[in-house]
Amino acid sequence: MLYTVDGLVLRVQNRGENDRLITLLTANGRMNAVCHGARSLKSKMANLTQPFVYGNFEINRRSGALPWVRGGSPNEVFYGLRESVEKVFLATYICDVAADLSGENTDCSEILRLTLNTLYAIMTDMRPLPQIKAAFELRAAAISGYRPDVLHCEDCGAEGMENTYFDVMNGAIVCSSCLEKRGAGLGKGYSSVYDDVRERSVLVPLRPASLSAIRFVLYSPQEKIYSFTLAEAEDLNTFSRAGEEYLLNHLGHGFDSLDLYYSMI
Template sequence: MSLYRTDAVVLGHRNIGEADRILTLFSPEKGKIHAVARGVRRLNNRLLGGTQLFTFSNFLIVESKTLDSISQCEVKESFHKIRSNLERMAYGLYFAEMLRASTPEEDKNYSLFNFFLKTLYFLQEWNDLEVLSRIYEVKLMAIQGFTPEVFRCVNCGNKLSEKIRFSSNLGGVICFRCLKHDVRAVDIDYETVKVMRDFIKKPYRELIHMDLREEIKRQLKNTSQPFMLHHLDKKLKTMGFINDINGLKASAGPTGGD
């Protein structure tokens, strides 16, 4: 029996047996790991606080050939503001699912871990969560090695002019001469392309007060989300959850919010 200690964020969990829970953790040293928290669903269990969804904790883990188990945990940041708000929670689940889908098991990646942790801090405060999602999609793909080409034509390398489209298949913006290379490419304005450049280059703190027109937001959603899904090559279950919540908000009128 060997023990190891690691910092990690709880990306997901599912209940098993009478009182146990299997956690998916994301750690800077070990990447994505699975471990069981035994008895955690019993009242006042000492593991409960540190194993809540999105909590950032330091874990002491017992290694096993079958399934590792959590021996101790100590909360470093609870992120309770995410869990206490249904909308923030839904987006957090979306971010976690995208991370899980784009990361192999036990693959250490310090910059990806720091990026995800930073995203959770901003998720607690961010006003327009749809915009945060677009930034997260673009930044996550960039860290995973799939930066969308938004600086020149992804097909011929030419400088971009006003007449352009975005191709998820080709991986970025195409110029008017290259339109025939992807008939499914979607319209995008040069202004939206510049916003995407900012998403790639600037940190969250410089983007948090960005005020975007509805049309730009619509174009971002039509480009960055399909681009991400094309690279993941998977369906994300949490997207439906977010659409449901946005549908409820829309029907509740403009006063909805937290």
């Protein structure tokens, strides 16, 4: 069966002498496909089968064999991502997360759109990279069914608290007075409350601006999620930490591409 599909190249692996195996994210799911001879200098498909290329792929599928790419044309190659190693590693991490969160033969239209928008935001320096990264992490988690409830304190139900903590393991927020009560319930002194509770959970202290940013990213239309500014470096840092802790704790593992990104900054 021959058909065409729009897809983003998430990963590329060499295969055999001259072939490539690519992982594509399409609106209908993630798929692997072989591209014969793609590593040959003469191949017309050498440029099409590169990481971060969003293209229209002609796929040939036969039962019992891996689908193979017969041809295609690029829609967007995100060439500007290659201007810095930092951007390449961050974009690789974004694609690794998208691969992790997408399944075969399932509706992946939202995660595909989010990934494309994120690559564009990184390429064009739309916002500071840590902000783009955390917005992607939180939104990707929400799309995958792990939307945290950040509107009310999970213990007392209060909204709009001055000081809150992001309770990463429970996907919720808790206000500082409820956190103190939890500590008191353990029979410990006030001064060690935070450390004690933290030992058995992951709590990220949030100031009002970083909490607002998390809410904005989770509840705005997807194309708007980068449209905010965090003026204070501390708010950007906590927002960034919240996004990463939340996603990685829910996935249960880290990423080599993320380590490489951090090795560059």
